[in-house]
Amino acid sequence: MELVGVIVNGLGIALGTVFGLFFNKINERIKETIMAGIGLTVIALGFTMGLESDRTIVILLSLLFGAVIGEGIDLDEKLNRVGAHLEVRFKKEGKESNIAEGFVTASLIFCVGALAVIGPLDSGIHGNHEILYTKSILDGFTALVLTTTLGFGVIFSLIPVVIYEGVIALFATQIDQFFPESFFNLFIEDMTATGGLLIVAIGLNLLNVTRIRVANLLPSLVIVGFVLFIYLQVPNWFS
Structure with a gap:
């Protein structure tokens, strides 16, 4: 079943959130420092991913066109x-709530990474869920940490994650009919690099350095495939 890994990923986020609630009453200063640590880690991860491709022009154009569509x-x-x-639906009367921030931040972190694409692709193409099982563990721990600072809203991020990965997994069952393996490998590299830059943006937002509208850059993760295809065709136009 193509969606087994996707479902497990959703469960991992849910379990991580539940366990995180037990640590939700820690000191505010500790929460701030934890959030700073998460932000720095996310930035480091993003930079690492951003170096996956040397086709800078593809990444740049993907971000530009993706931003136009997203905006x-x-x-x-x-x-x-x-x-x-x-937040309105689940906020407790008389208490401050950051359900919205938890939902948005966690959704972006869990959806933007390369594993969120490579995992369901592997599930759909090969029926191998190992990548998503690994992602489930990583997301579970991330959800736990995020919940200590952002609260219960993190659990709702499993909804867009399951939908996003589920669509990719189902599409992947037919992908070999449309793309050769050589193109697919290059796409993974460029998509990973593009996603890495979005993750850097998420990290900067977590540190309150910037307020980049990361969600409006998400279309670049799809656009990168079209840009790469055109990029690979350009030499043929002049031969």
Whole structure:
């Protein structure tokens, strides 16, 4: 079944959030320091991923076109609107809540990484769920840590994660009919590098250095495939 790994990933996030609630009453200063540590780690991870490809022009154009599309449909506003709705629905009377922030931040972290694409692709193409099982463990621990600072809203991130990865896994069952393996490997490299830059942006936001609308850059993870295809065709146009 193509969606087994996806479901396990969702369960990992849920379990991590539940365990994180037990540590939710720690000192505010400790929470701030933990969040800073998460931000720095996310930035380091993003830079590492960003070096996966040497086709800088592909990454740049993907981000540019992705930003135009993302701003046009304003994914960031829509994601925040969902978070705000969840906050209104589940906020306890008389208590401060950051359910929306937890939902949005966790959703971006769990969806932008390379494993969120490579994992379901492997599930769909080969029926191998090992990558998503590994991601489930990583996301579970990440959810635990995020929950200590951002609260219960983190658990709702499993909804976009399951939908996102599920669509990719189902599409992957037919992907070999459309793309040769050589192109697919290059796409993974460029998508990983593009996603790495988005992860750097998430880290900077976590550190309150910037307020980049990362969700509005998400289309670049799809656009990169089209840009790469055109990039590979250019030499043929002049031969």
